[in-house]
Amino acid sequence: MSRKGGSGGRPAPxxxxxxxxxxxxxxxxxxxxxxxxxxVALTVDxxxxxxxxxEAARKVARWLGAKxxxxxxVDLRAVGGSALTSGIPxxxxxxxxxxxxTYVPARNTLLLALALGLAEAREAGAIxxxxxxxxxxxxxxxRPEFLEAFARVAETGTKxxxxxxxxxxxxxxxxxxxxxxxxxxxxxxxxxxDTLSCYDPDPRGRPCGACxxxxxxxxxxxxxxxxxxxxxxxx
Amino acid sequence: MSRKGGSGGRPAPxxxxxxxxxxxxxxxxxxxxxxxxxxVALTVDxxxxxxxxxEAARKVARWLGAKxxxxxxVDLRAVGGSALTSGIPxxxxxxxxxxxxTYVPARNTLLLALALGLAEAREAGAIxxxxxxxxxxxxxxxRPEFLEAFARVAETGTKxxxxxxxxxxxxxxxxxxxxxxxxxxxxxxxxxxDTLSCYDPDPRGRPCGACxxxxxxxxxxxxxxxxxxxxxxxx
Numbered sequence: 374m375s376r377k378g379g380s381g382g383r384p385a386p387x388x389x390x391x392x393x394x395x396x397x398x399x400x401x402x403x404x405x406x407x408x409x410x411x412x413v414a415l416t417v418d419x420x421x422x423x424x425x426x427x428e429a430a431r432k433v434a435r436w437l438g439a440k441x442x443x444x445x446x447v448d449l450r451a452v453g454g455s456a457l458t459s460g461i462p463x464x465x466x467x468x469x470x471x472x473x474x475t476y477v478p479a480r481n482t483l484l485l486a487l488a489l490g491l492a493e494a495r496e497a498g499a500i501x502x503x504x505x506x507x508x509x510x511x512x513x514x515x516r517p518e519f520l521e522a523f524a525r526v527a528e529t530g531t532k533x534x535x536x537x538x539x540x541x542x543x544x545x546x547x548x549x550x551x552x553x554x555x556x557x558x559x560x561x562x563x564x565x566x567d568t569l570s571c572y573d574p575d576p577r578g579r580p581c582g583a584c585x586x587x588x589x590x591x592x593x594x595x596x597x598x599x600x601x602x603x604x605x606x607x608x
Numbered sequence: 609m610s611r612k613g614g615s616g617g618r619p620a621p622x623x624x625x626x627x628x629x630x631x632x633x634x635x636x637x638x639x640x641x642x643x644x645x646x647x648v649a650l651t652v653d654x655x656x657x658x659x660x661x662x663e664a665a666r667k668v669a670r671w672l673g674a675k676x677x678x679x680x681x682v683d684l685r686a687v688g689g690s691a692l693t694s695g696i697p698x699x700x701x702x703x704x705x706x707x708x709x710t711y712v713p714a715r716n717t718l719l720l721a722l723a724l725g726l727a728e729a730r731e732a733g734a735i736x737x738x739x740x741x742x743x744x745x746x747x748x749x750x751r752p753e754f755l756e757a758f759a760r761v762a763e764t765g766t767k768x769x770x771x772x773x774x775x776x777x778x779x780x781x782x783x784x785x786x787x788x789x790x791x792x793x794x795x796x797x798x799x800x801x802d803t804l805s806c807y808d809p810d811p812r813g814r815p816c817g818a819c820x821x822x823x824x825x826x827x828x829x830x831x832x833x834x835x836x837x838x839x840x841x842x843x
Contacts, residue, residue, distance in 0.1 A: 452678065453729050479724040486714055490713040521764075529748065532711060
C-alpha cells in the first residue's frame with residue numbers, strides 16, 4: 374500500500390521524525406509512516422517543556438509504531454533569548470507583527486542538527502520535520518530557503534553525504550495552512566487528543582487556550598469542521 | 609592595535625568561540641581576541657568528555673578573558689555511531705584511510721547550531737570555530753564547502769539573518785597544518801600547557817600519546833620546533 378516499503382519484501386527505509394508532542398509533528402510523522410518509512414522518533418527537550426509535552430510525544434511515537442524513540446535534552450535556558458526558554462512571558466493577546474518572542478534562536482537548526490547525527494548513526498534516508506511556513510511565517514527557520522540551506526549542510530557535512538546518500542530533509546506540511554494539516558491528520562487517523570500544542574500549558578498539561586499556538590490550533594480545527602478532542606482540556 | 613575594536617571607543621564586537629579544551633580551539637580563540645572581538649566562549653559536552661577537557665576549556669576561557677563562558681550538555685551517547693560517544697575503541701595505531709571512527713555524526717553541525725543560537729541571543733557578529741581541513745581531511749564537517757553551507761543556514765534560518773546581519777562563520781585555521789597552528793598559537797602566547805588534545809585521556813586527564821589527536825599534536829610541535837608543555841603529562 375505504501376510507496377516506499379512493505380510489499381516488495383525489502384525492509385522499509387528509515388526516517389528520523391522530529392516529534393515535539395504537538396499537532397504538526399504528529400501529522401508529519403503519520404505522513405512518513407503512510408509513505409512507507411520506518412520511523413525513528415526524536416524528541417528534543419530544550420528547556421522549554423513541561424512533562425506533559427514529553428508524554429504527548431511518547432504517546433504519538435507509540436501510535437506511530439516507532440522502532441525507536443530517542444529523547445535528547447539540551448538546556449537552552451543558559452542561552453535564553455526567547456519567551457519559551459527564559460523569563461519573557463508568552464503573549465496571550467493574539468499574533469503581532471514580525472518575528473514573535475516565542476522564536477527560539479536557531480531552534481530548527483539545532484533540531485535538524487541533532488536529527489542529522491541520529492540519521493547518520495541509524496543510516497536513515499530522510500529527516501521529517503513538521504515545519505510550515507503559512508502559520509509560522511514570522512519564524513525564519515520555517516521557510517523553504519532555510520530547509521534547502523540545511524539540506525546542503527547535510528550533503529557537505531556528513532559521512533553519508535560524502536558517500537552520496539545524505540539524508541533528505543522532508544517538510545511535508547511546509548505549504549499547508551493549519552486547516553489543511555488538521556484535514557491531513559484526520560485522513561491519517563492521527564490521535565489528536567494525544568497531542569499538545571500550547572506554548573504554556575498549566576502544570577497538569579492543560580493548554581492555556583490563549584497563546585498563539587492555541588489560537589492557531591482552534592482556528593484550524595474550526596475551519597476544517599473537525600472537533601478537537603484536546604480542546605475540552607483547555608482551561 | 610586590534611582591527612575591530614578598542615581604539616575608536618566603540619565597544620568591541622562579540623564573537624562566540626567554540627572552545628573544546630583542545631589546542632586548535634584555543635588558538636582560534638586567541639586569534640579572535642587579537643582581531644578585537646569580545647569573546648563569549650561556548651563549550652559543548654556531548655558525552656565524550658572527561659572532566660579534564662572541560663577544565664581545560666575553562667582555563668583557556670579565563671586566559672582569553674571571555675566575558676561569558678556557556679557550557680551546554682547534550683548526551684550523544686544515545687545517538688552513538690562514533691568511537692568518541694560509544695563503546696567503539698579509539699584507534700591508537702596511527703591514522704587510517706577514509707573517514708575515521710572518531711568522526712561524530714554531524715558533530716560540527718551541532719556545535720555550530722548551538723553557537724548560532726547563542727550568537728543570536730548575545731547579538732554576536734561572528735562564530736569562531738577551530739576546524740581545519742589539512743589534518744582532519746577525513747572529517748567531512750571540517751571542509752570549506754560545509755562551512756559555506758552552514759553560513760547560508762545562518763543567513764536564512766535566523767532572526768539576525770532576516771534582519772541582514774547573520775553572524776559570520778569564521779574558521780581562521782582552516783588552511784593551516786598543525787605546525788602552522790602551533791606557530792600561530794606561540795605568537796599569540798596561547799598557554800599550550802592548559803590545553804588537552806587527546807581523544808582518550810586517562811582518568812587523571814593525561815593524554816594517551818597514541819591516538820590520532822596525540823600523534824598530530826606531537827608532529828605539529830616537533831615540526832614547529834617548539835616544546836609542548838603538555839607533553840610531559842603523556843603516559
